[in-house]
Amino acid sequence: MAIKVSTSGSASAAAKRHLDRLVDDKFASRLFAEDATLWGPAAEEESSKRLGWTKAAAVSEPLVAEILALKESLAEKGVDRIVLCGMGGSSLAPEVMTRTAGIDLDVLDSTNPAQVRRALAQDIERTAIVVSSKSGSTVETDSQRRAFVTAFEAAGINPAERIVVVTDPGSPLEQASREAGYSVFLADPSVGGRFSALTAFGLVPAGLAGLDIAAFLAEAQSVSEELAQDSTQNPGLLLGAAIAGGEPIKTFLGVVADGTDIVGFGDWAEQLIAESTGKEGKGLLPVVLDTDAPEIGLPIPDLQIVRLVANAADTPAVGDEINVSGGLAEQMLLWEVAVSVAGEVIGINPFDQPDVESAKAAARELLDATPEPEAPVFEEGNIAVRGTSSVVSGQSDVLGAIEALLAQLPEHGYVAVQAYADRIGQPELAEVREAIAHRARRPVTFGWAPRFLHSTGQFHKGGPRVGAFLQITTNESSDLAISERPFTFGQLIQAQAAGDATVLEGHGMPVLRLELTDPEAGAQQLLEALRNV
Numbered sequence: 001m002a003i004k005v006s007t008s009g010s011a012s013a014a015a016k017r018h019l020d021r022l023v024d025d026k027f028a029s030r031l032f033a034e035d036a037t038l039w040g041p042a043a044e045e046e047s048s049k050r051l052g053w054t055k056a057a058a059v060s061e062p063l064v065a066e067i068l069a070l071k072e073s074l075a076e077k078g079v080d081r082i083v084l085c086g087m088g089g090s091s092l093a094p095e096v097m098t099r100t101a102g103i104d105l106d107v108l109d110s111t112n113p114a115q116v117r118r119a120l121a122q123d124i125e126r127t128a129i130v131v132s133s134k135s136g137s138t139v140e141t142d143s144q145r146r147a148f149v150t151a152f153e154a155a156g157i158n159p160a161e162r163i164v165v166v167t168d169p170g171s172p173l174e175q176a177s178r179e180a181g182y183s184v185f186l187a188d189p190s191v192g193g194r195f196s197a198l199t200a201f202g203l204v205p206a207g208l209a210g211l212d213i214a215a216f217l218a219e220a221q222s223v224s225e226e227l228a229q230d231s232t233q234n235p236g237l238l239l240g241a242a243i244a245g246g247e248p249i250k251t252f253l254g255v256v257a258d259g260t261d262i263v264g265f266g267d268w269a270e271q272l273i274a275e276s277t278g279k280e281g282k283g284l285l286p287v288v289l290d291t292d293a294p295e296i297g298l299p300i301p302d303l304q305i306v307r308l309v310a311n312a313a314d315t316p317a318v319g320d321e322i323n324v325s326g327g328l329a330e331q332m333l334l335w336e337v338a339v340s341v342a343g344e345v346i347g348i349n350p351f352d353q354p355d356v357e358s359a360k361a362a363a364r365e366l367l368d369a370t371p372e373p374e375a376p377v378f379e380e381g382n383i384a385v386r387g388t389s390s391v392v393s394g395q396s397d398v399l400g401a402i403e404a405l406l407a408q409l410p411e412h413g414y415v416a417v418q419a420y421a422d423r424i425g426q427p428e429l430a431e432v433r434e435a436i437a438h439r440a441r442r443p444v445t446f447g448w449a450p451r452f453l454h455s456t457g458q459f460h461k462g463g464p465r466v467g468a469f470l471q472i473t474t475n476e477s478s479d480l481a482i483s484e485r486p487f488t489f490g491q492l493i494q495a496q497a498a499g500d501a502t503v504l505e506g507h508g509m510p511v512l513r514l515e516l517t518d519p520e521a522g523a524q525q526l527l528e529a530l531r532n533v
């Protein structure tokens, strides 16, 4: 396969505006030579530590044999189920890599007690876990590891034989893992989490689960040269300039799987694009759309549609759209280049995430202070309602509160639906997105929480302050303790939701919080209310 990017109409004009300059500046060859000056002096220090991904496909090759050897030794112990514990950049790439190849990898990127229990309850005798964390200090990942240690011990299994860690050298997790006797893979510290697909973060879980990682690296390697060319034909320059070069910029990037073999690309692309660009009041927000999503037929001038097609040479883009094709490994490198270009065009540092910490701090504060839970403003059936006073005051039914939230959408606004729920047990909650999009007539994103906090969460707080937020939380019937921690999974996820809401409201944006007091009945009630009018 080869990569192909086709643009039309205003997307071609956006690209044209920047391509010659990017070629004259030798942006592509300097990027692959790891020139940290490309995003200006303020970004230089961070960029100088973050460009290793340009060579990751080659640098990671020696890892392959090591991963395959571990896979064999695990198989000898009867292990054929791999669970990945990790958030954001430490889980989204291996998830799309294995889904696309049709290989089973259980990704546990949640603190929802029902979802954690579900992962623990299955075939523990045949299970090994990969604990992936670059910083080695992410609370979700640490809590998931603790839950599995407890489960392994209860089943009479030595956790050291079943825990594989991927982390940066010198992280607190490295030290603790060595002491505990876990298998440790050290990742390349010169690659940031969301750019780490072709490093140990992508390769260890995907390889242990059964992906042909040697072929995957070779596929990425096959396009490196083309993407490093200082040429207007370079598909990475073209794509980056087309998505970021609009005047005015098209903030929303509708990512549509339309003929591609890749499964779940949007989930990975969301973090790469939103977390890299959404800062200083600017940025691009991916909106993952089906081919028949309401937004596609609506006149939304700041929505740029990008279709992932089978072959963009056979189906060129039409009507201001962009078509992209290529294998997954090729496209991962393509989009990493495109986002680096977009960062330059927008004028931000694509390698930091300055606003992610604020939600984490607010959650920590709530966990430390353990305040009395805030009383709902009202309850209707199985839904308890809270939120920004301008949204909920005077309301007495859920639909009215949703309408009040949407009424506060600014002209260039978007709605973010955030589900702090069990995504395996309650996939129907994702249907809320489309129902809201019909009403809002603006771009609507859907994120499972807490994972979106490590992805689009940066844009929500750091990008343009034009969001309206619909939080859905679930009151799970049974909670789960976290060993040697003063909080449970249930308390952790509630604090994460409340903490993020506080930060969003602090930025002057409206939040509506719906607590499903009975998760299943509440979800049905919400979907029916949204469909009925």
Ligand SMILES: O=P(O)(O)OC[C@H]1O[C@H](O)[C@H](O)[C@@H](O)[C@@H]1O
Binding pocket: 087, 088, 089, 090, 132, 133, 134, 135, 136, 137, 138, 141, 193, 194, 275, 353, 356, 453, 454, 455
């Ligand atoms: O890999 P970790 O250090 O555990 O980090 C996981 C995620 O957490 C943070 O919130 C960052 O914003 C993400 O970019 C990162 O991918």
